[in-house]
Amino acid sequence: MSGLDLRQVVAELSEYVGAHCKKIYQPHHEQLVLRIKPREKSPQDLVIVRGKRVYLSRRDRPMPTQPAPFAMLLRKHLGNGRLTAVSQHGFDRIITLDFDTKDGPRHLIIECFRDGNVILADSTFTIIQPLTHARYSGRILKKGEPYQFPPVAIDPHDLDTDALQRLLRESQRNVVRTLAGRASLGGPLANAVLQMSGISGDVAAEKIAEDTGTVGKISTALSGILAELSVAGDEVPGGWLILPMEKLDLGEEEVDVARYAVEASPVQLPAHGEFHCLPYPRFVDAVDAWMGNHDAAALARRQSEAVETIGGRAPSTEAETLERRFSQQKSALQGFSD
Known part of the structure; x- marks a missing residue:
């Protein structure tokens, strides 16, 4: 997800401030699920x-019978805690x-960059536990260390024409790379802005300035x-699911959007003009329609990966287990009669 995507996610999650965190699950090593209950x-x-x-999702999803250690830790600290802010x-x-918790x-x-991470911290932002320990330049994500946010990137909402001109003038890169990186737009949004402006992304930023x-x-x-983006979910749909036009001509009564x-x-961009854009009330609903089925099967993938890792066979069915027991008992009886 880009910074633009997450800005809309934060706006939609903020509707749940005051909700209580009832359960935390970890169906896969790279996925966490917080079950929240609004009043x-x-x-x-x-x-x-x-x-x-x-x-956010309301899908049925299988969960492990035994919570993973990180999920247990989150339950201990966040269980029945009240969500007080999303930022x-x-x-x-x-x-x-x-969260406001009993402790x-x-x-x-x-963190949704690099390989991603989830960090639990106390009131002083001292790390209680990260999902994954990591060390970056000037940042250590480890239990007991103070959590340090990366240096604040430019917020494009703060870029007026003068500030944008200074940013372009000081860059040694082309304009699309400058907007994507230094202006925090990311590639798709930077390309969209330039396409709407009728400007080639290959032109040097300082020349544009x-x-x-x-x-x-x-x-x-x-x-x-x-x-x-500021009116998404109010005056216009909150999110859009982008589908290739040719997939709508397959003669199917209902198109499998997840497929x-x-x-x-969260917004329609010029690059989406060649696609069919399906509106949703919220951006999180569009994401759920896109990836929800895949993510709901996380536990099954985890079990399959475990089998592949140990090079063994898949878990036995009940019939296979009974057949194996019968064969063992039969062999034991034959040995006894011999």
Whole structure:
């Protein structure tokens, strides 16, 4: 998920401030599921797939009978805790969930960059436990260490025409790489802004900065996309599922969106013009329609991976178990009669 995606996720999750965290599961080593119960509403699952996505779902999903150690730790600290805030670190791919628990404030930090991580921290942001220990330049994700957010990236909401012109002037890269990286837009959004502006992404950023009118076009295009995001779920659909046009001509009564969808987006971008865009009330609903089936099968994948890892056979069915016991008993009786 991009910073743009997570901005919409945070807006939609904020509707659940005040909800209580009832259960935490870890059906796969890279997935966590927090079952949250809003007042006077049915429970929903907050699905966290490490480094990839965060969304809400009401799907039935098999869960392990024995919780994994990290899930047990989260249950201990967050069980029945009340969600008090949801925030994004600037425009970065980091979400923080704040909880009021019996032991005081707790923070669950979800990092959606690199390989991703989920970190539980106390009221002072001292790490209680990360899902995965990691060491980066200037950052250590380890029990007992203070959690340090990465340096705050530029929030494109703060980029007026003058600030954008300075950013382009100081860059040694082409304009699309500058917008994607230094302006925190990411590749798809940077390309969308330039396409709307009628500007090639290969042009040097400092050359673009020489023309105030061209910079103004970029600023206007960016502001338009961000303005659309600000009303997503209110005046316009909250999310869109992107499907290839040719998949709609298969003669099927109902198109399998989970099978054919290529993307979920909180806003429609120019690149989506060649696709069919299916609207959803919320962005998290679009993500669930896209990847929910896959993620709900996480436990089955984990069991399959375990079998492959040990090079053994799949778990026996009840019939196979009874047949094996019968053969063992038969052999034992034959040995006794001999």
